[in-house]
Amino acid sequence: MRSATAGLRVLNAGANAAPLRNSRFPCLCDPRLVNNSSVLRRPRHGHIPIYPRFTHVRLASNASRDATPPQSEDPSTSSSSTPPSSAEDWEENPNFNIEKFSELPHTNFGVNQHMIINDEFKEALRQILWQFRAPIRYAFAYGSGVFPQSALNGRVPTEAEIKAIHPKAPLAVQRAQDGSPKMIDFIFGVTFTQHWHSLNLHQHRDHYSALGALGSGAVSYVQDSVGAGVYFNPYVVVNGILVKYGVVNLDTLCADLSEWQTLYLAGRLHKPVKILRDDARVRLANQINLLSALRTALLLLPPAFTERELYSTIAAISYLGDPRMRLPTENPHKVANIVDHNMSNFRRLYAPLIDTLPNAQFNDSRCTQRGWLDDADANLQLAQDMDPVRRGNMVRRLPKAFRERLYFQYQKQLAIPRGEFDRMMARTRDEDDAAAGGGFRRQQATDFERRIVDDDDPATLRKHVRHVIRQTINWPSTSQSLKGVLTSGVGRSLRYMGEKMAKFRQGRKTADEPEANTASKPASADGASETSTEKSTDAPSETSKDSEKKG
Numbered sequence: 001m002r003s004a005t006a007g008l009r010v011l012n013a014g015a016n017a018a019p020l021r022n023s024r025f026p027c028l029c030d031p032r033l034v035n036n037s038s039v040l041r042r043p044r045h046g047h048i049p050i051y052p053r054f055t056h057v058r059l060a061s062n063a064s065r066d067a068t069p070p071q072s073e074d075p076s077t078s079s080s081s082t083p084p085s086s087a088e089d090w091e092e093n094p095n096f097n098i099e100k101f102s103e104l105p106h107t108n109f110g111v112n113q114h115m116i117i118n119d120e121f122k123e124a125l126r127q128i129l130w131q132f133r134a135p136i137r138y139a140f141a142y143g144s145g146v147f148p149q150s151a152l153n154g155r156v157p158t159e160a161e162i163k164a165i166h167p168k169a170p171l172a173v174q175r176a177q178d179g180s181p182k183m184i185d186f187i188f189g190v191t192f193t194q195h196w197h198s199l200n201l202h203q204h205r206d207h208y209s210a211l212g213a214l215g216s217g218a219v220s221y222v223q224d225s226v227g228a229g230v231y232f233n234p235y236v237v238v239n240g241i242l243v244k245y246g247v248v249n250l251d252t253l254c255a256d257l258s259e260w261q262t263l264y265l266a267g268r269l270h271k272p273v274k275i276l277r278d279d280a281r282v283r284l285a286n287q288i289n290l291l292s293a294l295r296t297a298l299l300l301l302p303p304a305f306t307e308r309e310l311y312s313t314i315a316a317i318s319y320l321g322d323p324r325m326r327l328p329t330e331n332p333h334k335v336a337n338i339v340d341h342n343m344s345n346f347r348r349l350y351a352p353l354i355d356t357l358p359n360a361q362f363n364d365s366r367c368t369q370r371g372w373l374d375d376a377d378a379n380l381q382l383a384q385d386m387d388p389v390r391r392g393n394m395v396r397r398l399p400k401a402f403r404e405r406l407y408f409q410y411q412k413q414l415a416i417p418r419g420e421f422d423r424m425m426a427r428t429r430d431e432d433d434a435a436a437g438g439g440f441r442r443q444q445a446t447d448f449e450r451r452i453v454d455d456d457d458p459a460t461l462r463k464h465v466r467h468v469i470r471q472t473i474n475w476p477s478t479s480q481s482l483k484g485v486l487t488s489g490v491g492r493s494l495r496y497m498g499e500k501m502a503k504f505r506q507g508r509k510t511a512d513e514p515e516a517n518t519a520s521k522p523a524s525a526d527g528a529s530e531t532s533t534e535k536s537t538d539a540p541s542e543t544s545k546d547s548e549k550k551g
Contacts, residue, residue, distance in 0.1 A: 267318020
């Protein structure tokens, strides 16, 4: 294991080489520590993402040192008016006009977003993108077809079972799905919606429902005007693989990632996804999205918690307001299944970001052991500082649209006069506009944010945050689901609904089996299934590697 000094030398090996903003501990960008040599192959756009590894992690034993840091050195309390370097102020003053990866804050910026999967499976997914002549600027695959949500069983499916889903799936796909063939979900980010659909309708008219007969203008209008701005084509076969792909305008995607306007796509990217074609602007917006998810989870969690509780809270954000979770159309244990079978991927995604926050740290000696990042069975302890100033800063740095909805909840609770509230909101918007205009003013908590987090009853803040999450997600998700009948067609929609209901029944059956075995024990209280469902979706709040760009 390298020393801290050696690690710092690696950090400073080149211009802007620091892998994370304000990282307090040396991170090794050592190719030998990456468990997949394919990440070192140079992608088409010339950027080589190498995943940073931690040699030291801040522990709670260092809390006394970090509790009252000098104000000028703490990013959460500093009031310095001197603009930091571009590698330091990217969150407060993001530049969404970038076009190249070289314009990102530093060389390894956002590589935590890239998950490692089997090389052959990854190539099979990438080959699907090349079957579209319409230009795809950003693409990722997600869901249970890519990342397991159940224990691997090594079962070999029959040829009939495979063909019932994938007519001619490559062996890499069959192996990756481990005996349970599933449709693979994609999101395609495009620059010009109508132009993209025009080209795609000409090439793949069979991918569209009857709506496609009205032309690309009607398709793009429905996409951009209804729901969350995504147009899904499900149950289409590409390269012998059954896929569903959603098309979204890059501006819509970046707005949701940075402001949480609907949380529809931002919520999907809170969880591990496989990015197949990257875009610098989306990578920047998604890093803001991930930090926002982390801060929101911390507001919902107690002073001490586990990794599983943290990742479950984050994964549950996008399901809190999803109407499917209140209907028999989704596995009630979906969140637990996602987290339990993807712990190491969640750690890759969020451990580097935890290192950048001054008010959260790992509280587990196992962090000093080599290979801890890839230990899927580990469930490490964490701790956070409940100081009102720092928690107020977290509220101030929540995504704009989401933050304003939270402010409105407290305006009603605290009975703040409308005129005073409007003036406060105007000052907040002025700060945001100053940052967007190229100025710099670090986002510090005001008395109002400190009042929000300094409530005598911590459950009040958690209640309001959950309410705002539901408020943000509910209508976009509901209208997007209703739009699916129009964009997918009645037949495909009924098939999709049937599969979702089957997942719900399977989830209930799995939960009922252990309950039946312990039915005679006093500990098995009635309504255990409902409690489990609530924990799965509400989370325990109480207790590149390889990028490719196509023009």
